[in-house]
Amino acid sequence: MTEPGFSCFVVRKGSDGSITASMERQPRSALPAGEVLIRVRYSSLNYKDAMAATGNAGIVKTFPHVPGIDAAGIVQESSDPRYTPGMQVIATGHELGVERWGGWSDYVRVPADWLVPLPAGLSLEEAMILGTAGFTAAQCVQALLHQGVMPEKGPVAVTGATGGVGSVAVMLLSQLGFQVVAVSGKGDQTNWLKSLGAAEVAGRDLLTDPKNRPLLSAKFAGGVDTVGGSVLTNLCKMIQHRGCVACCGVAGGGELGLTVYPFILRGLTLSGIDSAWCPDDVRAEIWKKLATTWKPKQLQAVKRIVPRSKMQPEVEKILKGENVGRVVVDVE
Numbered sequence: 648m649t650e651p652g653f654s655c656f657v658v659r660k661g662s663d664g665s666i667t668a669s670m671e672r673q674p675r676s677a678l679p680a681g682e683v684l685i686r687v688r689y690s691s692l693n694y695k696d697a698m699a700a701t702g703n704a705g706i707v708k709t710f711p712h713v714p715g716i717d718a719a720g721i722v723q724e725s726s727d728p729r730y731t732p733g734m735q736v737i738a739t740g741h742e743l744g745v746e747r748w749g750g751w752s753d754y755v756r757v758p759a760d761w762l763v764p765l766p767a768g769l770s771l772e773e774a775m776i777l778g779t780a781g782f783t784a785a786q787c788v789q790a791l792l793h794q795g796v797m798p799e800k801g802p803v804a805v806t807g808a809t810g811g812v813g814s815v816a817v818m819l820l821s822q823l824g825f826q827v828v829a830v831s832g833k834g835d836q837t838n839w840l841k842s843l844g845a846a847e848v849a850g851r852d853l854l855t856d857p858k859n860r861p862l863l864s865a866k867f868a869g870g871v872d873t874v875g876g877s878v879l880t881n882l883c884k885m886i887q888h889r890g891c892v893a894c895c896g897v898a899g900g901g902e903l904g905l906t907v908y909p910f911i912l913r914g915l916t917l918s919g920i921d922s923a924w925c926p927d928d929v930r931a932e933i934w935k936k937l938a939t940t941w942k943p944k945q946l947q948a949v950k951r952i953v954p955r956s957k958m959q960p961e962v963e964k965i966l967k968g969e970n971v972g973r974v975v976v977d978v979e
C-alpha cells in the first residue's frame with residue numbers, strides 16, 4: 648500500500664546553485680518529527696517567507712524547503728494531552744518555515760509547545776490575516792504602552808505603513824485612540840491608509856535628514872518602525888521626551904546611524920521586537936488581545952486570499968517593497 652501523500656510548495660536548490668519553487672506531492676514520512684500533526688487550512692505571506700521562497704541563504708539552511716512561518720489549522724494527531732484531534736490551532740514563529748518545513752503545506756508537524764489554541768473570537772482565516780505580521784504589530788503596540796506612550800502624549804508614526812506589519816499597526820493604534828501618522832512610499836494608498844484609521848499620511852521624505860543632525864524637531868510621542876536603516880534613525884531623532892520607538896523590521900536596511908543624544912537628552916527608549924522566540928505566556932496573551940479587545944475592526948480590508956500555486960508574483964512583489972496589506976495563503 649502506498650503511503651498517503653500531501654501537497655506542499657517546495658523550494659529546491661540545483662547542483663548549479665539555481666533555486667526553483669513549485670507545488671509537489673510528498674509522502675507523510677517527509678514531515679519532521681514532532682508531537683502534533685496539523686491539517687493546515689491557511690498560512691500567510693511575510694517578508695521572511697518571500698526570502699525563504701527564493702532560497703535566501705540567511706533563512707534557508709537545508710534544501711528542499713517548504714516556506715510558511717505561519718499556519719492555522721486543525722489537529723489531526725497528537726501525542727501531547729493539551730492537543731486533541733479536531734482542535735483549531737495557530738502556529739507562528741519558532742523554527743516554522745525556517746529550520747523546519749512550514750505552513751505552505753497541507754500538513755505541518757510541530758512540537759506542541761509551539762502551538763496556541765485558536766482563541767475564541769478569531770476564525771482560522773482571521774488568525775492568518777494577522778499572522779506573524781499582526782502578532783508583531785501587536786507586540787510593538789504593547790511595547791509603546793509599556794513605556795507610557797499614551798494617546799494624550801501626542802501623535803505616533805508607523806513606517807512601512809502599507810506593509811503587513813505596518814497596516815495592522817495603523818489599525819491597532821488608531822483603534823486605541825492614537826493619532827497615527829502613516830509613513831509610506833505609496834502615495835496612491837493614502838485613502839486606504841486613512842480608511843484603516845491613519846489621521847495623516849506622510850511620504851518617506853518626512854524621515855530624511857541630509858545634514859545627518861543628532862536630533863530633529865520632536866514631532867512624535869512614539870513610533871512603530873518596520874523599515875530600519877535611515878528611516879528608523881531619523882524617526883528616533885524625532886521622538887519627544889520619554890518617548891519610545893518599537894523596532895521590528897529591516898525592509899529598508901539593517902544599519903542604525905544614531906548618536907547617543909536621543910537617549911541621553913530626550914530619554915528615548917528603543918524597544919526591540921522579536922516574534923519568532925517570543926515567550927509562550929506573552930505569545931498567548933497577545934493572541935488573546937488580538938481576538939478580543941484589540942481585534943481590528945477593519946481586518947477584512949487588509950487581506951487578499953491567494954492559493955499556493957499563485958504565490959510566485961506575490962513573493963516578488965513583497966521583496967520589491969510593493970506589497971500592500973496581508974496575503975493569506977489558501978491551503979485547500
Ligand code: NDP
Binds near residue numbers: 695
Ligand atoms: P512588507 O513588505 O509587507 O512591508 C514592508 C513595507 O516597508 C513595504 O510595504 C513598504 O511600505 C516599506 N518599504 C519597503 N522597502 C522599503 C525601503 N527600501 N525603504 C523604505 N520603506 C520600504 O513586510 P512585512 O510587513 O511582512 O515586514 C516588515 C518588516 O518587518 C520586514 O523587514 C520583516 O522582516 C520584519 N518583521 C520582523 C519581525 C520580528 O519578529 N522582528 C516579524 C515580522 C516582520 P510603504 O511603501 O508603505 O513605505
